[in-house]
Amino acid sequence: MPELPEVQALADFLRERTDGLVVTGVELGSISVLKTFTPPPQALVGAPVDGVARHGKFLDLDCGGTHLVFHLARAGWLRWSDAMPATVLRPGKSPIALRVRFDDASGFDLTEAGTKKRLAAYIVGDPGLVPGIASLGPDPMADEFTLAVFAAIAASHRMQVKGMLRDQSIIAGVGNAYSDEVLHVAKLSPFALAATLGPPEVERLYEALRATLAGAVATASGKPAKELKDAKRAGMRVHGRTGETCPECGDVVREVSFADSSLQYCATCQTGGKPLADRRTSKFLK
Numbered sequence: 001m002p003e004l005p006e007v008q009a010l011a012d013f014l015r016e017r018t019d020g021l022v023v024t025g026v027e028l029g030s031i032s033v034l035k036t037f038t039p040p041p042q043a044l045v046g047a048p049v050d051g052v053a054r055h056g057k058f059l060d061l062d063c064g065g066t067h068l069v070f071h072l073a074r075a076g077w078l079r080w081s082d083a084m085p086a087t088v089l090r091p092g093k094s095p096i097a098l099r100v101r102f103d104d105a106s107g108f109d110l111t112e113a114g115t116k117k118r119l120a121a122y123i124v125g126d127p128g129l130v131p132g133i134a135s136l137g138p139d140p141m142a143d144e145f146t147l148a149v150f151a152a153i154a155a156s157h158r159m160q161v162k163g164m165l166r167d168q169s170i171i172a173g174v175g176n177a178y179s180d181e182v183l184h185v186a187k188l189s190p191f192a193l194a195a196t197l198g199p200p201e202v203e204r205l206y207e208a209l210r211a212t213l214a215g216a217v218a219t220a221s222g223k224p225a226k227e228l229k230d231a232k233r234a235g236m237r238v239h240g241r242t243g244e245t246c247p248e249c250g251d252v253v254r255e256v257s258f259a260d261s262s263l264q265y266c267a268t269c270q271t272g273g274k275p276l277a278d279r280r281t282s283k284f285l286k
């Protein structure tokens with residue numbers, strides 16, 4: 001799933017590519033991808049792209065005051081083309097959920113690979129009308145997101161720090177991958193309770209959050225949409241690297257799996273050398 005750095009890079013990429021262009025077509029490959037009824041997709045046709053913004057993991061194309069907002073979810077992606085195929089997209093079993101065309105023949109497709117269709121698009125007069133945007137917590141890359149702001153957030157959440165980092169209503173834009181990375185940099189257990197962290201830990205976590213995201217934004221920035229996924233994967237220290245070697249200490253990267261996700265961490269760096277309980281492996285050990 002693209003997270004803040006990739007979505008920021010996609011926003012920057014789209015802003016640059018669509019500057020001065022006019023929308024000439026919006027086609028739906030999947031009716032269920034569009035979560036709003038009015039205005040209709042045709043409302044975007046003929047409108048100039050006035051801006052592209054990111055809200056958490058949402059992308060927002062301002063087309064003459066009507067906003068096309070979308071969230072790529074776990075298996076969604078954006079595919080840009082300088083020369084879109086002429087064939088009109090029709091609802092069906094295509095992995096293409098939504099197609100947007102511009103007046104220079106360029107455009108993009110939103111594709112979704114997974115079986116769980118979670119990619120969501122909205123056409124609204126105000127992005128704040130999208131429920132997932134209205135409920136977003138503060139953006140961790142904003143200037144206003146100071147150590148004091150973060151410390152207050154941590155102090156008021158008696159929950160596992162991994163869950164706090166991922167909760168979009170608490171902090172916007174961080175998901176499963178970057179929360180693993182941030183916790184590894186901060187040398188904190190994903191299961192530590194946010195509210196019980198001492199000031200040095202809170203500061204370490206804050207610095208790790210800002211530095212990890214800033215580094216990933218810098219890496220992703222300027223890359224074309226099609227290269228972002230691989231760049232994200234290549235930049236990971238522990239996330240998705242179960243069984244590989246921790247780049248900090250040489251210990252093996254371990255995993256805890258859940259029903260539909262897993263987290264990766266280094267026991268030596270993050271949990272005092274003690275592996276975390278993993279229901280799946282514990283079952284095998286019994």
Ligand SMILES: [Zn+2]
Nearest residue numbers: 246249266269
């Ligand atoms: Zn380590």
